Amino acid sequence: MKKTLILELKGNSLDDGPGIRSVVFFKGCPLSCIWCHNPESKKTGVEISFEPNECVGCNTCLGTCTKNALSKENPFFIDRTLCNLCFECVTNCPSNALERVGHEMNVPEIVETVLKDKPFFDTSKGGVTFSGGEPTLDMDFLGKTAKALKENGVHVLIETCGQFNYEKFNELVYPHVDLIYFDIKIMDSSHHKKYCGLPNKTILENFRTLYRRYLDGGTEVLPRTPLIPDITDTKENLLAIVSLYKEEQVKKTQLMAYHPLWRDKNLKLGISLPSTSEGKMGEWMATERTKACEKIFTDAGIALEP
Amino acid sequence: MHSRNHMNIFTHLALRLMAAQFNFRPSLNKHLKSADGWTNFSIGLKTETGTMEQAIVFQNGHARVLKYIPEKADAVMRFINDDILKETVRITPNEMLNLILKNKIILDGNMAYLGAFNFYISLIMGRRYQRMLDKANLLEIKSRKEEYGINDPGFAKELDKRKESRLKADTIDAGVKCLEDPYLSEYSIEAFPRIKMRHEKHFNATPEISSERPVLLTQWYRRHGFEKDSDGNPWTPELRQAYAFKYLMKNKKPVIRKDSIIAGTTCPEEVGVLVYPDTSGTLIWGELGSISKRVLTPCNISKETAGQLHDIFPFWAKRTTRAWISENHGYPFCQKIDERSVASFNFKTVSMSHTVPDLPRFVNDGTLAIIEEVQQQIKALAPEESDKRNTLTSMMLCLEGLNAYAANLAKEAKTLADKETDPQRKEELNRLYQTCSHVPANPARTLDEAVNAAWISWIGLLMENTNVSLSPGRLDQLFQPFFEKEMGSLSTGDEKKQYLEHVIELISCYFLRNAEHHNLVPDVANYLFGGSQSETAITVGGVTPDGKDAVNDMTYIILKVTEMLSLNDPNMNARFKLGVNSDTYLKRLCEVNYVTVATPSMHNDDAVMEAFSQNSDKIEDLRDWASTGCVEITLSGKHMSHTGATSVNMVAGLEMALNNGYHPLMNWHLGPKTGVVANGDFKTFDDFFVAFAAQQKFIIDNTVELNNMAAEAYAYLRPTPLLSTCIKGAVQNATDVTKGGAVYNTSGSFNIGLSDVVDSLMVIKKLVFDEKRITFEALKDAIDSNFENDPSLHAMVHKKVPRFGSGSAEAVDMANKLTGLIHGCYKSTKNFRGGDYTVGFWSVAQHVAYGTLSGALPSGRLAGRPFAPGATPDPSASKNFLDNIRDVAQLNPHHMDNNIAFNVKLVPGPDDSREKIVNTMFSYVKTYFEQGGMQIQFNVIHSDVLKDAMANPENYQNLLVRISGYNAYFVRLNKEMQIELIERAKYGL
Ligand code: SF4
């Protein structure tokens, strides 16, 4: 049976939609936002990670690696140009400091795992959230998984960046989804390309289409904006988003304050931090700054989901 | 021949000096005497290495020193070596205690006399002692401040804020007849100024040791004899107890507190400490001079009280349960194990009354009706049935004593009313006069009478029985008919509102009456059972005996009071019956838990009843169960359940299995020889499990043997005729409940270290036998060296083996194998009353104390660290709380007929709304119950807040936390327990 690469199945999530949810994180994303909070989900292939705080320095791994990819001299510990991802070292590391990132799973495996949490979904009006990475990268797989869950009476939510083929989405995924969290990041297309790797044309088209269908009685869509210092949280960008919402009669949105936790995750994967990760990008966003952003929306009569 | 050394000479000289002071200074010499004459006893001191052996003998007012320990020495202190002996000279009593707890000093014999000896030392040390304690106090406060050093006043404010923005109920339960909003969201403590004042007093007053009960009782026994009456004939124990009780109740001071609408108090002191010299009270002897200065739970003691107790204690020193067992069973082996407090600990030496009496009998029928029934029974006896006649007569005497006390309260109310100038208060006092003239002798007619009757009879029960874990049970069921009737007779909305407010005040007053006496905590108990109080468990909700929804107006009123007062005692327990009780009710339980941080504890009726069905096949009785003490199960009013009889440290059995029956910290080869790891005696995991099972059985057999001896002692020293009048069966059988008179007779055990043992067994099974990744020897070496030389093995046991609570079916199976083993061991025994032992997995606070007494474990837990509490998984088991919930829910209820405690910390996010928090908690609890989970309780608090409270206790006097089954005020806990709570598994909300 067809498998896809899953980063993690996370149970008991309270912040990825209503109620208690299990989140399926797919690996791989068409965008490459420089602030990505889940850098381990960017690449489509499996990876190896190293967490220095867990390492007890037993050197077992050094003896198991036939590629000489491991060295204490290397600030990232693993030389990923030498490593062939055999994961021998991972198996033998006693402390799980070395770990495999990404596991191949098929639809029944995912369904079986998350269904264990179904009793909690039922008492909390929760369900399953597909996140990533970008869950729509493999529409067929996503659609089948969502369908299987719906058949089991599970509420399904997807979190998407919006960069997908609408026709395929409509055919394979849309019928099996109860709620769509749709990211609107940057309105200026050239900025979007600069910070996220692609222009935003498809994203905005998809958003407008889905939102109109929602207003016509289709699946609910909630647009969301991550507040990234000086990138998405500029007055100019937020006002542009507001006018998009006015046009589309959006009454409700969600803002997500920036946090810098992704930086450590990058290091674990052997990715050097971009120069832009310093300054404000190195800190948690101040409450006043978040409040000011929120005000732009509330002033325009657009409510905020907590 | 041992070689004595300079420490021998030193000790000899020190004792000589002490003896000389007592012989020649009249101010000291007078302390060698009590009303019974000279207090004669001897104390031996020796080192285990044989370098020192001395004794001091107090006889006929004279002290002398011997160079050997006489064979009949009353108590012996064994120091494990010279260093420990030297250390004890320099340290405070508190630090000395630590050495005793760590088994560096071993005590044998009669603890009361060791207490007396310590008291004598404190007399000589005088001010120096006080200064040492002051210094120790300052150091302790400083060390707590330094531990984490947080100081954020915002934290305390957040906790206060929880009392605001209260939810409203969105549906009304079938049993709720009068309340429009069952959540009573419009009320906070601010609406009840008198309650608020009394509540503040509760937190600000230092408790004071009360001499009333011990003095009156001892007076009576000295006059009339204990073993024999004044004519020299042996006493029938029941009659002796009954006469003494009646004397106590007649002469007890009738007190009606200022502003109280409930008459009577357990102690005359504002916040009193009840003393029971007839069980374990003499343990405080050594602290009579220092208790007001000690670091934890200090209490005031007047010079007069200290003098009275010092005079009384010699009378009781040989009449305690422990002394009786030692005397009558030749200081048995099982007692010696118990007194080390490492493998097991017996609580019958303190109390036997962990049960739920038939309060409805006192309230609804009244004592006169019971007397009538007892008299009928007597009439029906054959002439030769004198034992039965005596037993029944003693019950009658006790009821008369209770009535006499109520009459005195009535008189007091009248006197106060006549003097009172405030008209409203005058009316209240006149009403109390009428109430006490009517109840508990006659059936209560109003809620005020019902609550007063319940309380006055409770005072009687507490004068007879030690105030540990005696529990009033299902008060919502008891009080509802009165509430409904009175509400029904009112017509206007205003009248109804006024009455409702009166009822909230009445129930608050009842809670505060219960909370205002403390139990006597010898300093050692501060470390073993820190912060625990009387554990007066109140139970609400569930179903009625005929299976209907039992949630009613009084359920919600009691919950409101619980929320407003946030007291550690009474200990609130809530039952939930799936399919019968409403989500609205369960959400309210969660909201109260959130506001109070730690209460109530929630129980799944289905699992509890299924568990207990092995002890009763009567469904009506099972449906009428109520929590007792911490979490335990008692069938209300007909069950002598002594649910907290004995605790067992399951880790000790594991350590003994790893060491061929030897316990390293005790340095004692006490258990059977079951195999040596290094000799390769264990070829398979099953081989090892057999050894492990043998050690558990050995410990359990011993603890049961001791408990049965203690029960025999109890039946002689302290039968309980009053309690017998309100536990069904005793009157009918004309047999005291201590002798098996009740309908149901069980004894409860609680077994500690579940997750630590399961995880250890999993490590041995997986790494050593299944996967063969390491050898058993290597694992054993790592344990013996506390994993210091093997960090990679330490990492491996944590990361490569699935733990209980991680969602591993194999670990759950192992847990059920363990609980099945323990259950089987107990069920192969019987208690003194012919009943079964029940088996629980909760830990009071002993998961911390036993932890300090245990070495490193295969699970990777390091030496001295606390165990996971009760049946809670270790924090490292999983990051996903749902894994914890599922695994605990799969524990087999048939192995747990004395309940469990599943206890986690939930941390609300800073911006989470109250609805979200309550709904998430609700979902956890409901799903856990649906999956078969038995009991759950939360601490809803962030570790940082606890750290701040540790450093700045003055801002957190009221901060309630749940330990394992009981609640405590965080700031009154010992440091180890505070740290354990801070480090306990936590999950975001
Ligand atoms: S995965 Fe294989 S090649 Fe890569 S570092 Fe580990 S052992 Fe070496």
Ligand code: SF4
């Ligand atoms: S095997 Fe693991 S713990 Fe040991 S040195 Fe390598 S990464 Fe560190």
